[in-house]
Amino acid sequence: MTVTRRGETLELAVLGLLHENPMHGYELRKQLNLVLGRGRVLSYGSLYPALKKMLRAGFITEHVAAAPVPAKRATRARSGAAKTTTTGAVSRRQRIVYELTPAGDERFAKLMSEAGPAAWEDDDFGVRFAFFGRTDREIRLRILEGRRARLEERLAHVRRDLLASEGAPTTNSYAVELARHGLESVEREVSWLSDLIAAERGEGRHEGQDGPTVTGRLGKPETT
Amino acid sequence: MTVTRRGETLELAVLGLLHENPMHGYELRKQLNLVLGRGRVLSYGSLYPALKKMLRAGFITEHVAAAPVPAKRATRARSGAAKTTTTGAVSRRQRIVYELTPAGDERFAKLMSEAGPAAWEDDDFGVRFAFFGRTDREIRLRILEGRRARLEERLAHVRRDLLASEGAPTTNSYAVELARHGLESVEREVSWLSDLIAAERGEGRHEGQDGPTVTGRLGKPETT
DNA sequence: GTTAGCATGTAAGGAGTTACATGATTTT
Protein backbone atom coordinates (compact mmCIF):
# COMPACT_ATOMS: atom_id res chain seq x y z
CA MET A 1 0.00 0.00 0.00
CA THR A 2 2.22 2.68 1.31
CA VAL A 3 5.20 3.50 -0.84
CA THR A 4 7.83 3.23 1.82
CA ARG A 5 6.74 1.91 5.14
CA ARG A 6 7.81 3.32 8.43
CA GLY A 7 9.77 0.84 10.43
CA GLU A 8 11.95 -0.06 7.54
CA THR A 9 14.27 2.62 8.75
CA LEU A 10 15.58 0.56 11.61
CA GLU A 11 15.92 -2.46 9.39
CA LEU A 12 17.85 -0.47 6.83
CA ALA A 13 20.16 0.91 9.47
CA VAL A 14 20.90 -2.52 10.85
CA LEU A 15 21.52 -3.96 7.41
CA GLY A 16 23.84 -1.10 6.60
CA LEU A 17 25.85 -1.41 9.75
CA LEU A 18 26.16 -5.16 9.52
CA HIS A 19 27.23 -4.76 5.95
CA GLU A 20 30.24 -2.87 7.22
CA ASN A 21 31.11 -5.50 9.78
CA PRO A 22 29.47 -8.13 11.94
CA MET A 23 28.46 -6.93 15.36
CA HIS A 24 26.63 -7.96 18.47
CA GLY A 25 23.50 -6.25 19.69
CA TYR A 26 24.99 -4.04 22.29
CA GLU A 27 27.48 -2.49 19.96
CA LEU A 28 25.00 -2.32 17.14
CA ARG A 29 22.85 -0.15 19.33
CA LYS A 30 25.62 2.33 19.92
CA GLN A 31 26.24 2.64 16.22
CA LEU A 32 22.54 2.97 15.61
CA ASN A 33 22.35 5.83 18.04
CA LEU A 34 24.89 7.69 15.95
CA VAL A 35 23.28 6.86 12.67
CA LEU A 36 19.72 7.45 13.80
CA GLY A 37 20.94 10.79 15.08
CA ARG A 38 19.02 13.54 16.86
CA GLY A 39 20.25 12.22 20.19
CA ARG A 40 17.67 9.51 19.98
CA VAL A 41 18.56 6.48 21.99
CA LEU A 42 17.13 3.22 20.80
CA SER A 43 15.95 0.85 23.49
CA TYR A 44 16.76 -2.83 23.58
CA GLY A 45 13.08 -3.44 23.59
CA SER A 46 13.12 -2.22 20.02
CA LEU A 47 16.41 -3.59 18.86
CA TYR A 48 16.28 -7.22 19.85
CA PRO A 49 12.81 -7.94 18.53
CA ALA A 50 13.82 -6.27 15.30
CA LEU A 51 16.87 -8.49 15.07
CA LYS A 52 14.75 -11.55 15.71
CA LYS A 53 12.45 -10.53 12.95
CA MET A 54 15.32 -10.10 10.55
CA LEU A 55 16.66 -13.48 11.57
CA ARG A 56 13.35 -15.08 10.71
CA ALA A 57 13.35 -13.27 7.42
CA GLY A 58 16.77 -14.72 6.69
CA PHE A 59 18.58 -11.43 6.27
CA ILE A 60 21.00 -12.06 9.06
CA THR A 61 22.52 -14.98 10.97
CA GLU A 62 23.56 -15.14 14.57
CA HIS A 63 26.35 -17.04 16.20
CA VAL A 64 27.70 -17.02 19.69
CA ALA A 65 31.17 -15.68 20.07
CA ALA A 66 33.48 -14.91 22.94
CA ALA A 67 34.26 -11.32 23.53
CA PRO A 68 37.76 -10.50 22.41
CA VAL A 69 40.24 -9.90 25.18
CA PRO A 70 39.69 -6.27 26.25
CA ALA A 71 42.95 -5.46 24.46
CA LYS A 72 44.27 -2.41 26.22
CA ARG A 73 44.05 -3.42 29.85
CA ALA A 74 44.32 -7.18 29.39
CA THR A 75 48.10 -7.12 29.44
CA ARG A 76 48.27 -6.64 33.15
CA ALA A 77 45.22 -8.11 34.86
CA ARG A 78 45.88 -11.73 35.92
CA SER A 79 48.39 -13.35 33.59
CA GLY A 80 47.88 -17.16 33.51
CA ALA A 81 45.32 -18.48 36.00
CA ALA A 82 42.30 -19.50 33.96
CA LYS A 83 39.55 -19.66 36.56
CA THR A 84 37.74 -22.97 36.51
CA THR A 85 36.08 -22.84 33.16
CA THR A 86 35.96 -26.09 31.24
CA THR A 87 37.35 -24.76 27.99
CA GLY A 88 41.01 -24.05 27.86
CA ALA A 89 40.77 -20.44 26.73
CA VAL A 90 39.51 -18.10 29.38
CA SER A 91 35.80 -18.15 28.78
CA ARG A 92 34.95 -14.56 28.14
CA ARG A 93 31.58 -13.01 28.28
CA GLN A 94 29.40 -14.47 25.60
CA ARG A 95 27.91 -12.29 22.96
CA ILE A 96 25.79 -12.94 19.96
CA VAL A 97 27.32 -11.71 16.79
CA TYR A 98 25.03 -10.91 13.90
CA GLU A 99 26.16 -11.19 10.33
CA LEU A 100 24.61 -10.35 7.01
CA THR A 101 23.50 -13.12 4.69
CA PRO A 102 23.54 -12.78 0.91
CA ALA A 103 19.79 -12.26 1.11
CA GLY A 104 20.35 -9.44 3.57
CA ASP A 105 22.85 -7.94 1.24
CA GLU A 106 20.33 -7.98 -1.53
CA ARG A 107 17.70 -6.54 0.72
CA PHE A 108 19.99 -3.70 1.65
CA ALA A 109 20.72 -2.90 -1.98
CA LYS A 110 17.06 -2.97 -2.80
CA LEU A 111 16.03 -0.67 0.02
CA MET A 112 18.83 1.74 -0.77
CA SER A 113 17.86 2.00 -4.40
CA GLU A 114 14.26 2.83 -3.52
CA ALA A 115 14.91 6.42 -2.60
CA GLY A 116 11.30 7.55 -2.38
CA PRO A 117 9.86 10.53 -0.53
CA ALA A 118 10.30 8.75 2.79
CA ALA A 119 14.01 9.18 2.27
CA TRP A 120 13.76 12.90 2.88
CA GLU A 121 12.25 12.50 6.28
CA ASP A 122 14.42 13.00 9.34
CA ASP A 123 15.30 9.48 10.33
CA ASP A 124 15.31 7.89 6.95
CA PHE A 125 17.50 10.61 5.58
CA GLY A 126 20.06 10.18 8.32
CA VAL A 127 20.31 6.48 7.70
CA ARG A 128 20.59 6.78 3.96
CA PHE A 129 23.17 9.49 4.28
CA ALA A 130 25.23 7.37 6.61
CA PHE A 131 25.53 4.76 3.89
CA PHE A 132 26.27 7.10 1.02
CA GLY A 133 29.57 5.33 0.68
CA ARG A 134 27.71 2.53 -1.03
CA THR A 135 25.25 4.63 -3.00
CA ASP A 136 25.50 5.83 -6.59
CA ARG A 137 26.12 9.52 -7.03
CA GLU A 138 22.88 9.84 -8.92
CA ILE A 139 20.91 8.57 -5.98
CA ARG A 140 22.99 10.54 -3.51
CA LEU A 141 22.08 13.71 -5.34
CA ARG A 142 18.44 12.77 -5.52
CA ILE A 143 18.33 12.23 -1.80
CA LEU A 144 20.26 15.37 -0.92
CA GLU A 145 18.10 17.50 -3.16
CA GLY A 146 14.90 15.88 -2.04
CA ARG A 147 15.86 16.45 1.54
CA ARG A 148 16.66 20.06 0.88
CA ALA A 149 13.38 20.61 -0.88
CA ARG A 150 11.57 18.95 1.99
CA LEU A 151 13.22 21.25 4.50
CA GLU A 152 12.53 24.31 2.44
CA GLU A 153 8.90 23.36 2.25
CA ARG A 154 8.95 23.02 6.00
CA LEU A 155 10.55 26.42 6.39
CA ALA A 156 7.92 28.05 4.23
CA HIS A 157 5.20 26.39 6.21
CA VAL A 158 6.57 27.42 9.58
CA ARG A 159 7.26 30.96 8.46
CA ARG A 160 3.71 31.20 7.26
CA ASP A 161 2.23 29.99 10.52
CA LEU A 162 4.59 32.23 12.41
CA LEU A 163 3.43 35.31 10.57
CA ALA A 164 -0.18 34.32 11.07
CA SER A 165 0.33 33.88 14.78
CA GLU A 166 1.70 37.39 15.03
CA GLY A 167 -1.72 38.71 14.28
CA ALA A 168 -3.14 36.91 17.30
CA PRO A 169 -4.38 38.92 20.30
CA THR A 170 -1.76 37.53 22.61
CA THR A 171 1.67 37.40 21.08
CA ASN A 172 3.86 35.03 22.97
CA SER A 173 7.45 36.17 22.62
CA TYR A 174 8.91 33.01 24.00
CA ALA A 175 7.01 30.86 21.56
CA VAL A 176 8.18 33.14 18.79
CA GLU A 177 11.77 32.93 19.97
CA LEU A 178 11.50 29.16 20.07
CA ALA A 179 10.14 29.01 16.57
CA ARG A 180 12.85 31.42 15.41
CA HIS A 181 15.53 29.23 16.88
CA GLY A 182 14.03 26.17 15.27
CA LEU A 183 13.87 27.95 11.97
CA GLU A 184 17.49 28.92 12.25
CA SER A 185 18.64 25.40 12.78
CA VAL A 186 16.65 24.16 9.81
CA GLU A 187 18.17 26.93 7.73
CA ARG A 188 21.56 25.77 8.81
CA GLU A 189 20.79 22.24 7.71
CA VAL A 190 19.71 23.57 4.35
CA SER A 191 23.02 25.28 3.82
CA TRP A 192 24.86 22.20 4.97
CA LEU A 193 22.97 20.28 2.32
CA SER A 194 23.74 22.88 -0.28
CA ASP A 195 27.43 22.53 0.44
CA LEU A 196 27.18 18.80 0.12
CA ILE A 197 25.30 19.06 -3.13
CA ALA A 198 27.83 21.48 -4.53
CA ALA A 199 30.67 19.18 -3.51
CA GLU A 200 28.88 16.22 -5.01
CA ARG A 201 28.41 18.07 -8.27
CA GLY A 202 31.95 19.40 -8.33
CA GLU A 203 33.43 15.94 -8.14
CA GLY A 204 31.29 14.98 -11.11
CA ARG A 205 33.97 14.24 -13.64
CA HIS A 206 36.86 12.65 -11.82
CA GLU A 207 34.56 10.63 -9.63
CA GLY A 208 36.10 7.37 -8.69
CA GLN A 209 37.79 5.24 -6.11
CA ASP A 210 37.95 7.13 -2.83
CA GLY A 211 34.91 7.03 -0.63
CA PRO A 212 33.38 10.31 0.42
CA THR A 213 32.79 13.10 -2.04
CA VAL A 214 32.62 15.77 0.59
CA THR A 215 35.57 18.04 0.83
CA GLY A 216 34.64 21.47 2.15
CA ARG A 217 33.74 20.83 5.74
CA LEU A 218 34.64 17.21 6.17
CA GLY A 219 37.67 15.86 7.92
CA LYS A 220 38.27 15.32 11.55
CA PRO A 221 38.80 18.63 13.34
CA GLU A 222 41.89 18.25 15.47
CA THR A 223 42.07 14.60 16.33
CA THR A 224 45.73 13.92 15.53
CA MET B 1 4.58 5.38 39.24
CA THR B 2 6.52 7.37 36.73
CA VAL B 3 7.46 10.86 37.82
CA THR B 4 6.23 12.68 34.77
CA ARG B 5 4.31 10.66 32.30
CA ARG B 6 4.78 10.88 28.60
CA GLY B 7 1.74 12.10 26.85
CA GLU B 8 1.25 14.97 29.20
CA THR B 9 3.24 17.04 26.79
CA LEU B 10 0.43 17.45 24.32
CA GLU B 11 -2.01 18.18 27.09
CA LEU B 12 0.26 20.84 28.52
CA ALA B 13 0.71 22.45 25.15
CA VAL B 14 -3.02 22.60 24.55
CA LEU B 15 -3.69 24.03 27.99
CA GLY B 16 -1.02 26.64 27.48
CA LEU B 17 -2.31 27.72 24.10
CA LEU B 18 -5.91 27.86 25.19
CA HIS B 19 -4.81 29.86 28.17
CA GLU B 20 -3.66 32.53 25.78
CA ASN B 21 -6.88 32.54 23.83
CA PRO B 22 -9.73 30.23 22.91
CA MET B 23 -9.25 28.42 19.65
CA HIS B 24 -10.73 25.78 17.43
CA GLY B 25 -8.98 22.53 16.61
CA TYR B 26 -7.63 23.42 13.25
CA GLU B 27 -5.92 26.52 14.43
CA LEU B 28 -4.80 24.89 17.62
CA ARG B 29 -2.96 22.37 15.53
CA LYS B 30 -1.03 25.03 13.69
CA GLN B 31 0.04 26.63 16.91
CA LEU B 32 0.96 23.23 18.28
CA ASN B 33 3.19 22.59 15.32
CA LEU B 34 5.13 25.71 16.20
CA VAL B 35 5.31 24.96 19.88
CA LEU B 36 6.06 21.27 19.51
CA GLY B 37 8.83 22.32 17.17
CA ARG B 38 11.30 20.17 15.22
CA GLY B 39 9.10 20.40 12.19
CA ARG B 40 6.84 17.82 13.71
CA VAL B 41 3.34 17.94 12.39
CA LEU B 42 0.65 16.70 14.68
CA SER B 43 -2.10 14.69 13.07
CA TYR B 44 -5.77 15.22 13.75
CA GLY B 45 -5.90 11.64 14.77
CA SER B 46 -3.90 12.68 17.78
CA LEU B 47 -5.35 16.07 18.42
CA TYR B 48 -9.08 15.49 18.47
CA PRO B 49 -9.02 12.45 20.72
CA ALA B 50 -6.79 14.39 23.08
CA LEU B 51 -9.27 17.25 23.12
CA LYS B 52 -12.12 14.85 23.80
CA LYS B 53 -10.20 13.43 26.69
CA MET B 54 -9.58 16.86 28.13
CA LEU B 55 -13.25 17.68 27.72
CA ARG B 56 -14.18 14.63 29.74
CA ALA B 57 -11.65 15.61 32.35
CA GLY B 58 -13.33 19.00 32.58
CA PHE B 59 -10.27 21.05 31.67
CA ILE B 60 -11.84 22.63 28.63
CA THR B 61 -15.29 23.40 27.23
CA GLU B 62 -16.38 23.46 23.64
CA HIS B 63 -18.93 25.60 21.91
CA VAL B 64 -19.87 26.02 18.30
CA ALA B 65 -19.03 29.37 16.79
CA ALA B 66 -19.16 30.91 13.35
CA ALA B 67 -15.89 31.71 11.71
CA PRO B 68 -15.19 35.42 11.69
CA VAL B 69 -15.35 37.22 8.36
CA PRO B 70 -12.05 36.49 6.60
CA ALA B 71 -10.98 40.04 7.48
CA LYS B 72 -8.25 40.92 5.00
CA ARG B 73 -9.91 40.13 1.71
CA ALA B 74 -13.43 40.91 2.80
CA THR B 75 -13.00 44.61 2.15
CA ARG B 76 -12.84 44.26 -1.59
CA ALA B 77 -14.52 41.08 -2.68
CA ARG B 78 -18.26 41.81 -3.08
CA SER B 79 -19.19 44.79 -0.91
CA GLY B 80 -22.82 44.49 0.21
CA ALA B 81 -24.57 41.53 -1.41
CA ALA B 82 -24.97 38.93 1.30
CA LYS B 83 -25.62 35.77 -0.67
CA THR B 84 -28.86 34.08 0.24
CA THR B 85 -28.21 32.79 3.70
CA THR B 86 -31.15 32.85 6.06
CA THR B 87 -29.51 34.58 8.99
CA GLY B 88 -28.80 38.23 8.65
CA ALA B 89 -25.10 37.84 9.20
CA VAL B 90 -23.48 35.73 6.53
CA SER B 91 -23.53 32.25 8.04
CA ARG B 92 -19.91 31.25 8.08
CA ARG B 93 -18.38 27.91 8.32
CA GLN B 94 -18.97 26.38 11.70
CA ARG B 95 -16.10 25.62 14.00
CA ILE B 96 -15.79 24.29 17.49
CA VAL B 97 -14.04 26.67 19.78
CA TYR B 98 -12.33 25.27 22.85
CA GLU B 99 -11.91 27.31 25.99
CA LEU B 100 -10.12 26.73 29.26
CA THR B 101 -12.15 26.11 32.41
CA PRO B 102 -10.92 27.18 35.86
CA ALA B 103 -10.03 23.53 36.44
CA GLY B 104 -7.97 23.59 33.29
CA ASP B 105 -6.25 26.70 34.47
CA GLU B 106 -5.32 25.02 37.68
CA ARG B 107 -4.15 21.96 35.84
CA PHE B 108 -1.89 24.09 33.69
CA ALA B 109 -0.36 25.80 36.71
CA LYS B 110 0.20 22.46 38.37
CA LEU B 111 1.88 20.86 35.38
CA MET B 112 4.05 23.91 34.84
CA SER B 113 5.28 23.94 38.40
CA GLU B 114 6.32 20.28 38.21
CA ALA B 115 9.49 20.88 36.26
CA GLY B 116 10.98 17.41 36.64
CA PRO B 117 13.57 15.68 34.48
CA ALA B 118 11.03 15.15 31.76
CA ALA B 119 11.11 18.89 31.23
CA TRP B 120 14.58 18.74 29.75
CA GLU B 121 13.57 16.34 27.02
CA ASP B 122 13.09 17.67 23.53
CA ASP B 123 9.36 18.05 23.28
CA ASP B 124 8.61 18.85 26.86
CA PHE B 125 11.29 21.48 26.92
CA GLY B 126 9.92 23.23 23.86
CA VAL B 127 6.46 23.38 25.32
CA ARG B 128 7.59 24.67 28.68
CA PHE B 129 9.82 27.22 27.07
CA ALA B 130 6.99 28.49 24.95
CA PHE B 131 5.07 29.32 28.10
CA PHE B 132 7.91 30.92 30.00
CA GLY B 133 5.89 34.09 30.00
CA ARG B 134 3.81 32.58 32.76
CA THR B 135 6.60 30.84 34.65
CA ASP B 136 8.57 32.09 37.62
CA ARG B 137 12.15 33.03 36.96
CA GLU B 138 13.30 30.42 39.41
CA ILE B 139 11.62 27.67 37.46
CA ARG B 140 12.69 29.14 34.15
CA LEU B 141 16.29 28.92 35.25
CA ARG B 142 15.87 25.42 36.54
CA ILE B 143 14.48 24.31 33.21
CA LEU B 144 17.08 26.11 31.14
CA GLU B 145 19.90 24.74 33.18
CA GLY B 146 18.46 21.26 33.31
CA ARG B 147 18.07 21.30 29.59
CA ARG B 148 21.60 22.44 29.07
CA ALA B 149 22.94 19.75 31.36
CA ARG B 150 20.88 17.18 29.52
CA LEU B 151 22.32 18.25 26.20
CA GLU B 152 25.84 18.29 27.49
CA GLU B 153 25.41 14.78 28.76
CA ARG B 154 24.19 13.84 25.33
CA LEU B 155 27.19 15.48 23.71
CA ALA B 156 29.58 13.61 25.94
CA HIS B 157 27.86 10.37 25.12
CA VAL B 158 27.89 10.89 21.40
CA ARG B 159 31.48 12.05 21.37
CA ARG B 160 32.42 8.92 23.27
CA ASP B 161 30.67 6.61 20.83
CA LEU B 162 32.10 8.56 17.96
CA LEU B 163 35.64 8.07 19.16
CA ALA B 164 35.00 4.40 19.77
CA SER B 165 33.64 3.93 16.28
CA GLU B 166 36.79 5.39 14.83
CA GLY B 167 38.68 2.34 15.98
CA ALA B 168 36.39 0.10 13.94
CA PRO B 169 37.79 -1.76 10.92
CA THR B 170 35.60 0.11 8.48
CA THR B 171 35.40 3.80 9.15
CA ASN B 172 32.40 5.26 7.48
CA SER B 173 33.13 8.89 6.67
CA TYR B 174 29.58 9.74 5.87
CA ALA B 175 28.32 8.42 9.17
CA VAL B 176 31.01 10.41 10.89
CA GLU B 177 30.11 13.55 9.00
CA LEU B 178 26.48 13.04 9.94
CA ALA B 179 27.32 12.64 13.59
CA ARG B 180 29.57 15.67 13.41
CA HIS B 181 26.80 17.75 11.97
CA GLY B 182 24.40 16.54 14.63
CA LEU B 183 26.93 17.34 17.31
CA GLU B 184 27.36 20.81 15.92
CA SER B 185 23.70 21.59 16.08
CA VAL B 186 23.45 20.35 19.65
CA GLU B 187 26.42 22.52 20.54
CA ARG B 188 24.64 25.44 19.01
CA GLU B 189 21.59 24.78 21.13
CA VAL B 190 23.78 24.69 24.20
CA SER B 191 25.17 28.11 23.47
CA TRP B 192 21.69 29.42 22.76
CA LEU B 193 20.70 28.17 26.18
CA SER B 194 23.74 29.74 27.75
CA ASP B 195 22.79 33.09 26.28
CA LEU B 196 19.28 32.72 27.61
CA ILE B 197 20.53 31.77 31.04
CA ALA B 198 22.88 34.70 31.13
CA ALA B 199 20.10 37.05 30.09
CA GLU B 200 17.80 35.54 32.67
CA ARG B 201 20.40 36.04 35.37
CA GLY B 202 21.28 39.52 34.25
CA GLU B 203 17.72 40.73 34.60
CA GLY B 204 17.72 39.39 38.13
CA ARG B 205 17.26 42.61 40.03
CA HIS B 206 14.96 44.79 38.04
CA GLU B 207 12.81 41.87 37.04
CA GLY B 208 9.23 42.90 36.59
CA GLN B 209 6.49 43.85 34.22
CA ASP B 210 7.55 43.19 30.65
CA GLY B 211 7.26 39.66 29.36
CA PRO B 212 10.35 38.07 27.91
CA THR B 213 13.69 38.34 29.59
CA VAL B 214 15.63 37.59 26.47
CA THR B 215 17.48 40.48 24.97
CA GLY B 216 20.58 39.38 23.10
CA ARG B 217 19.21 37.60 20.09
CA LEU B 218 15.54 38.25 20.33
CA GLY B 219 13.57 40.66 18.22
CA LYS B 220 12.15 40.27 14.79
CA PRO B 221 14.90 40.45 12.15
CA GLU B 222 13.77 42.92 9.51
CA THR B 223 10.00 42.77 9.56
CA THR B 224 9.01 46.42 9.31
C1' DG C 1 33.29 -4.22 47.50
C1' DT C 2 30.60 -1.39 45.08
C1' DT C 3 29.49 1.15 41.19
C1' DA C 4 29.42 1.50 36.36
C1' DG C 5 29.32 -0.59 32.08
C1' DC C 6 28.66 -4.84 29.27
C1' DA C 7 25.23 -8.08 27.45
C1' DT C 8 20.61 -10.14 26.28
C1' DG C 9 16.17 -10.49 26.40
C1' DT C 10 10.36 -10.27 27.29
C1' DA C 11 5.63 -8.41 28.21
C1' DA C 12 2.51 -4.83 28.53
C1' DG C 13 1.15 -0.69 27.32
C1' DG C 14 0.92 4.05 25.31
C1' DA C 15 1.22 7.60 22.13
C1' DG C 16 0.68 8.79 17.73
C1' DT C 17 0.32 7.83 12.59
C1' DT C 18 -2.19 6.38 8.50
C1' DA C 19 -6.10 5.72 6.14
C1' DC C 20 -10.73 6.43 5.85
C1' DA C 21 -14.94 9.57 5.74
C1' DT C 22 -17.14 14.02 4.67
C1' DG C 23 -18.07 18.42 3.45
C1' DA C 24 -17.73 23.78 3.15
C1' DT C 25 -15.22 27.76 1.34
C1' DT C 26 -11.67 30.32 -1.03
C1' DT C 27 -8.46 31.11 -4.45
C1' DT C 28 -6.64 30.53 -9.04
Next chain:
DNA sequence: AAAATCATGTAACTCCTTACATGCTAAC
Protein backbone atom coordinates in the same frame (compact mmCIF):
# COMPACT_ATOMS: atom_id res chain seq x y z
C1' DA D 1 -13.95 24.47 -12.92
C1' DA D 2 -10.33 22.78 -10.29
C1' DA D 3 -7.22 22.99 -6.60
C1' DA D 4 -6.07 24.38 -2.18
C1' DT D 5 -7.22 25.11 2.37
C1' DC D 6 -10.42 25.05 6.06
C1' DA D 7 -12.69 21.97 9.32
C1' DT D 8 -13.87 17.75 12.10
C1' DG D 9 -13.67 13.37 13.19
C1' DT D 10 -12.94 7.61 13.79
C1' DA D 11 -10.73 2.87 13.58
C1' DA D 12 -6.98 0.09 12.98
C1' DC D 13 -2.53 -0.48 13.45
C1' DT D 14 2.45 0.07 14.39
C1' DC D 15 6.29 1.26 16.33
C1' DC D 16 8.55 2.10 20.34
C1' DT D 17 9.24 2.81 25.28
C1' DT D 18 8.97 1.35 30.01
C1' DA D 19 9.52 -1.84 33.32
C1' DC D 20 10.94 -6.17 34.47
C1' DA D 21 14.43 -10.02 34.73
C1' DT D 22 19.26 -11.71 34.86
C1' DG D 23 24.06 -12.06 35.19
C1' DC D 24 29.07 -11.12 34.02
C1' DT D 25 33.21 -7.98 34.13
C1' DA D 26 36.09 -3.91 34.87
C1' DA D 27 37.40 0.03 37.43
C1' DC D 28 37.73 2.84 41.51
